Amino acid sequence: GQNIDQPTEMTATEGAIVQINCTYQTSGFNGLFWYQQHAGEAPTFLSYNVLDGLEEKGRFSSFLSRSKGYSYLLLKELQMKDSASYLCAVRVAYPGGATNKLIFGTGTLLAVQP
Amino acid sequence: DTAVSQTPKYLVTQMGNDKSIKCEQNLGHDTMYWYKQDSKKFLKIMFSYNNKELIINETVPNRFSPKSPDKAHLNLHINSLELGDSAVYFCASSRVPNTEAFFGQGTRLTVV
Numbered sequence A: 001g002q003n004i005d006q007p008t009e010m011t012a013t014e015g016a017i018v019q020i021n022c023t024y025q026t027s028g029f030n031g032l033f034w035y036q037q038h039a040g041e042a043p044t045f046l047s048y049n050v051l052d053g054l055e056e057k058g059r060f061s062s063f064l065s066r067s068k069g070y071s072y073l074l075l076k077e078l079q080m081k082d083s084a085s086y087l088c089a090v091r092v093a094y095p096g097g098a099t100n101k102l103i104f105g106t107g108t109l110l111a112v113q114p
Numbered sequence B: 001d002t003a004v005s006q007t008p009k010y011l012v013t014q015m016g017n018d019k020s021i022k023c024e025q026n027l028g029h030d031t032m033y034w035y036k037q038d039s040k041k042f043l044k045i046m047f048s049y050n051n052k053e054l055i056i057n058e059t060v061p062n063r064f065s066p067k068s069p070d071k072a073h074l075n076l077h078i079n080s081l082e083l084g085d086s087a088v089y090f091c092a093s094s095r096v097p098n099t100e101a102f103f104g105q106g107t108r109l110t111v112v
Helices: none
Strands: A001-007 A009-013 A018-025 A032-035 A044-049 A055-056 A060-065 A071-074 A084-093 A100-104 A109-112 B004-007 B010-013 B019-025 B031-038 B041-050 B053-059 B065-071 B073-078 B085-094 B101-103 B107-111
Touching: A001 A084, A001 B041, A009 A018, A009 A100, A018 A032, A018 A084, A018 A109, A044 A060, A044 A071, A044 B101, A071 A084, A071 B085, A100 B041, B004 B085, B010 B019, B010 B101, B019 B031, B019 B107, B041 B065, B041 B073, B073 B085, B073 B101
Parallel strands: A009 A109, B010 B107
Antiparallel strands: A001 A018, A018 A071, A032 A044, A032 A084, A055 A060, A060 A071, A084 A100, A084 A109, B004 B019, B019 B073, B031 B041, B031 B085, B041 B053, B065 B073, B085 B101, B085 B107
């Protein structure tokens, strides 16, 4: 089976740092994505990890440990506009085909408070 | 210019009707997708086309039929709509399969 777990909701304070965790148990692994989705809007790409370690992109960083089936998204210097859902997605092989597909977690709703 | 545009944004229709959602991307991408996001915000792949060829067809009722007339367009036709089809449907595209994807604004389908 394919299972991706994220906390349902988190709350943090403006200016602080927050870490959103994602654990996965999937048959196969070809990379992990993080997307941001504001309410009523489309998901937008944040980061991609395929090797162990930390990928930094401005205020956002994403970490991957393949052996532990674990990733986190780190948001620094939180701003009110960071209030959104954060979706973790694992790329796995598509059965019977020469391609892959993304399996999304249910997302973590982050509320940033003043 | 909108990179991935889908129409309509809202669609309210009665059970049993047939409806279509259209999607166009102007990014020059080879791959396009249809995703369904349910009321619990769970995003699930339905179909994927690469260079107009269907490469992913998840377990979706055959009432759903995608059509890709060219690489820039991917439409979704739904026959005999059911209450359970109510969801937000997202079109997306990527340069090659399953890399960074750009999503359309979504079509909120409500079946009554």
